Amino acid sequence: MIAKLKQFQTPKEKYFDSLKFALYCMTHPMDGFWDLTHEKRGTYAAANTILFASLLVRILKLRYTSFLFLNVYWEDLNIFLYLASILFPLSLWVVGNWALTTLFDGKGRLGQVYMATCYAFIPYPLIQFPLMVFSNFVTVEEGAFYETLSAMTLIYAAILVVVAMGQIHEYSAGKNLLFTVATLFAMLVMIFILMVFFSMISQGVSYFISLAKEFMFRL
Amino acid sequence: MRKKNLLIKATTAIIAASILLLAPLSVQASDGGYTYNYDWWGDVQESPDLYSVCRVFTSSELGLDVKLKNPQGLFVEGNFIYICDSGNNRIIKVERVSPEKLEVVDIIDSFKGAEPSTFSNPTDLAISEDGNIFIADQGNERILKLDKDLNYIMEFIKPTDNTLDPSLVFAPNKLTVDTAERVYCIASGINKGLVKYENDGTFSGFVGATPVKFDWTDYLWKKFASQEQRAKMESFVPTEYENIYMDQEGFIYATMPLKTDNDSRVADDENAVRKLNLMGNDILVHNGAWGVQGDLYKGSGGGYEGPSVFADVTVLDNDIYACLDQNRGRVFGYDDQGRLVFAFGGNGNMDGYFRRPSAIEHYGHELYVLDSIDCSITAFVPTQFGNLVYTAIEEFDKGHYEESGDAWQEVMNQNGNYDLAYIGIGRALLRQERYHESMKYFELKYDADNYSKAFKQYRKEWVEENIAIIVIVILALFLIPLGIGKFKALKYEIDTADIFNI
Numbered sequence: 009m010i011a012k013l014k015q016f017q018t019p020k021e022k023y024f025d026s027l028k029f030a031l032y033c034m035t036h037p038m039d040g041f042w043d044l045t046h047e048k049r050g051t052y053a054a055a056n057t058i059l060f061a062s063l064l065v066r067i068l069k070l071r072y073t074s075f076l077f078l079n080v081y082w083e084d085l086n087i088f089l090y091l092a093s094i095l096f097p098l099s100l101w102v103v104g105n106w107a108l109t110t111l112f113d114g115k116g117r118l119g120q121v122y123m124a125t126c127y128a129f130i131p132y133p134l135i136q137f138p139l140m141v142f143s144n145f146v147t148v149e150e151g152a153f154y155e156t157l158s159a160m161t162l163i164y165a166a167i168l169v170v171v172a173m174g175q176i177h178e179y180s181a182g183k184n185l186l187f188t189v190a191t192l193f194a195m196l197v198m199i200f201i202l203m204v205f206f207s208m209i210s211q212g213v214s215y216f217i218s219l220a221k222e223f224m225f226r227l
Numbered sequence: 228m229r230k231k232n233l234l235i236k237a238t239t240a241i242i243a244a245s246i247l248l249l250a251p252l253s254v255q256a257s258d259g260g261y262t263y264n265y266d267w268w269g270d271v272q273e274s275p276d277l278y279s280v281c282r283v284f285t286s287s288e289l290g291l292d293v294k295l296k297n298p299q300g301l302f303v304e305g306n307f308i309y310i311c312d313s314g315n316n317r318i319i320k321v322e323r324v325s326p327e328k329l330e331v332v333d334i335i336d337s338f339k340g341a342e343p344s345t346f347s348n349p350t351d352l353a354i355s356e357d358g359n360i361f362i363a364d365q366g367n368e369r370i371l372k373l374d375k376d377l378n379y380i381m382e383f384i385k386p387t388d389n390t391l392d393p394s395l396v397f398a399p400n401k402l403t404v405d406t407a408e409r410v411y412c413i414a415s416g417i418n419k420g421l422v423k424y425e426n427d428g429t430f431s432g433f434v435g436a437t438p439v440k441f442d443w444t445d446y447l448w449k450k451f452a453s454q455e456q457r458a459k460m461e462s463f464v465p466t467e468y469e470n471i472y473m474d475q476e477g478f479i480y481a482t483m484p485l486k487t488d489n490d491s492r493v494a495d496d497e498n499a500v501r502k503l504n505l506m507g508n509d510i511l512v513h514n515g516a517w518g519v520q521g522d523l524y525k526g527s528g529g530g531y532e533g534p535s536v537f538a539d540v541t542v543l544d545n546d547i548y549a550c551l552d553q554n555r556g557r558v559f560g561y562d563d564q565g566r567l568v569f570a571f572g573g574n575g576n577m578d579g580y581f582r583r584p585s586a587i588e589h590y591g592h593e594l595y596v597l598d599s600i601d602c603s604i605t606a607f608v609p610t611q612f613g614n615l616v617y618t619a620i621e622e623f624d625k626g627h628y629e630e631s632g633d634a635w636q637e638v639m640n641q642n643g644n645y646d647l648a649y650i651g652i653g654r655a656l657l658r659q660e661r662y663h664e665s666m667k668y669f670e671l672k673y674d675a676d677n678y679s680k681a682f683k684q685y686r687k688e689w690v691e692e693n694i695a696i697i698v699i700v701i702l703a704l705f706l707i708p709l710g711i712g713k714f715k716a717l718k719y720e721i722d723t724a725d726i727f728n729i
Contacts, residue, residue: 076675081268145686147679 026051030058030130037168041175044127045120052119055126059098061133063091069136074143077154097195101125101169104194109177109187116176124176128168135161261579262571264645267516267673269495269523272644277560277569277613278594280579281326281606289321289331295602300351300363300401301539301586301595307332308588308595309352310604311362316346318362326593326606340379343367353404361410363399370399370412370424383410386422386430403473411471411479418465420507421481435507437465437483470586474542478510479503482537482550485520493520493534500540500550500561513565514676521552521559521570531555531574539587541594545621549587549594556581558596558607562620566647569613579605592617612641619651628658646672657681662688 016022029049033040044050067087070080102125106118116124135157143154173191174184262276286294296314303309308329310319317336321329337345347366354360358375370383385397395416402412408426411434420436441463449457469482481501485493498519502511513519521535531554538553546563557572573580585599592614594607609617619634632655639648653668654677662685669678690697 075670075673076678079267079673147683148675149679 023051023053025049026054027057030054030127033127033172034130034134034168037171038175041124041127041172044124044172045116045176050123050127052123055123058130058133059126062129063094065133065136065140066091066094069140072144073140074146076146076148076151077143077158098125100195100198101191104198105173105187105191108190108194109173109179112183112187114177114179114187116173120176121173124172125169128172129165131161131164131168135164261573262569264567264570264647265517265523266644266646269517271524272646274569274645275612275642276571276610277616278558278571278607279610281593281608283578284329284604284606286602289319289329289604291319291331291334295319297599298597298602299585299599300349301588301597301604302352302354303588303590303595304354308590308604309354310597311349311352313348313350313365316348316366318346318349318352323590326590326608329604329606335377338371338373338377338379341371341382344379346371350399351401353402355404355408356406357408359408361402361404363402363412365398365400368397368399370402370410372408372410372428381428383412383424383428383430386424388430390419391417401468401470403471403479405473405477411473413468413471413481415467418467420465421468421471421479421503435479435481435501435503435509437468437501439463439465440486442488469537470539472540472542472548474546474548475544477505480540480542480548482540484536485534487525487534493525494518495523498565499535499537500548511565512563515561515564515566516673517567519550519561519565521550521557522555529574535559538585541587541589543589543592545617545624547617547620549589551584551587551596553584556584558587558594562647566650568616568647576601579607581605612638615641616647619648623651623655623658628655631655632659650674650677653677653681660684 016025026049029040029044033044067090069078070085070090102118102122105125106114106116106121108114109116109121139154139157139161146154170184170188173179173188174181177184177187179187260273262274262278264272264274266272282288293315295310295312298310299313300311301308303323306323308321308323310321312319315336317334319331320333320335322332323329346362346364348364349362350365351363352360359380360371360373360375360377362371362373364371368385372380372382374380383399385391385395398415399412399422400415402410404410409431410424411421412424414422417433418436420433423431423434425431445463466483466486469484471482472480474480479502481503482499483501485497485499487493496513496518498511498513499521500511500519501509504510511519517523521537525534526532533554535550535552535557536554537550537559539551540548542548547560547568549558549560551558552572555572556574557570559570560568562568571579574582576582581596581598582600583598584596586597588595588597592609596605596607597603598605615634615638619631619638622628622631622634632652635648635651635655638645639652642648649668649672653665653672653674656662656665656668657677657680662681665681666678666685669675669681
């Protein structure tokens, strides 16, 4: 009967099924993330939706979380930088993880790493959104509930990311943890290279600008 | 004709341009930013003045033949202000007729009954309820107790305590006296707290030493350091107090210099003022977003850097305490909740600015600040805005919450950037049990604790009002799925019943 249900007539049905599959991944990470790529249960559309939902919840939280837990200095807020605080580490993680694992028998492709990571984000919008509403109904003394749940969401998502990587690359637990640490290190290396690159470029540019200024001055 | 027109046009254009250009300049000149406050974020918010200078009294204005020299202490008793003219070894008694008129009544430079009968660098003075005068006679290593006719009663000398260095010269600096004539004194070089004497002159111990603070990293370093290195490192000892003041309830307000860490920073919630009870414990309330520490920005600017150093403190009858910052020459007022009410002043030569302020005292709502380099007393009187703030605070303390709320409302109308006004309205509404309205004001100024208090009551009221609906909704949530399940089971049984299959 279940095998029968998997025959989808339209891409729309496939999309909703893959989106619903994120819930299965959340509750059964081992099995779920294996099927995600190996049984082709996941779609990029669903992955993008989850990522978009996470970003949306992150922005909504700014405005609708009770001021007891989150105070926003609106004058200094740059919404694009704020979103980049998710997107930038995400892209570093995806690229870093793929670049490393592809050298060490990782079975996942770049797109699959991205898809699995996005699927692993599912607890964030799913728990943080109700939590955001809940925050408006508590006092400072009851705030510990909010803060604990909020922290647990992030831990949950982090565990899911690690498990997802292990499943799509077909790694053992030990190797998986090793490559998680290695990926974090790779992210640092990439940040370092980016910073060196940008400071070199800006110095190079400023050199030519000052050269031009000097030249104009002498003329 | 055309040319003339052009000329007129040109002149008007130039005048208009110069007005436009000069306008911001003139605005800046008139707006010195004399009084300010910090909001929840720690941003500086300009404020209308709560105090204005009434008059500055220098030696000539007081009519003194010998000019004041390095005056250190100030004490108000009844209508009289006592000035410790430390550099001239005398005490000047001044009558406060009005803030515009101070009249010298008496110049005290000697007393009867003991030798030496003159003072040497008297730095502070206090008068007990019985009228006895206590003088910190620093140069003669004693605290004198004189009656009101200046007859010697007794003296308090260096405490006999084994923990004190025998070679230490006893130098009483600041003192205060409680109703039972017990003397509390700050002496240079003694960091164990305040030196406390019983009313018979015996030393009865040290009270209220400042807590010792250190980083755990410092502690670790010290473990591994050699003997010489350890000697060079800063030792973890309590700091000495700067000044003390006893309020009308008998609590001692003591100010102390704040210790900065390696980056010359001070923790946000640290207090430079301690309120000591009889046991010597700190009971200062600090519900404000920032600690009682004066200026939040401690970087160098205008030749001054580091945290505020409160040289003196005075407690008004409405429990507002005004602290005098010797570093930047400012006065900071805090309310009984530890929130900043006002901050004004600065270093300079103009009226209302100081060169090296050494003492502050109050008479009613008026403030008197003594400047040790300028050798002057500045009399501050509350402005209309200042009086409004005080009315709001005092009405609240009396339990007149509605009047207090109205006064705060007026304060808010005059200064919309004043956090205290919003919280004041909120607290007044909270006491009037108008919880939902007060929540709005607390939320605007991020007062989480008061908001929670109001919200808790509001939530309780809401639940009590809507208990019927809540019960119905909860019951429905349980009963409807239960009913559907029952119905489905029944339907299934009917559908599969044997009697229909015959």
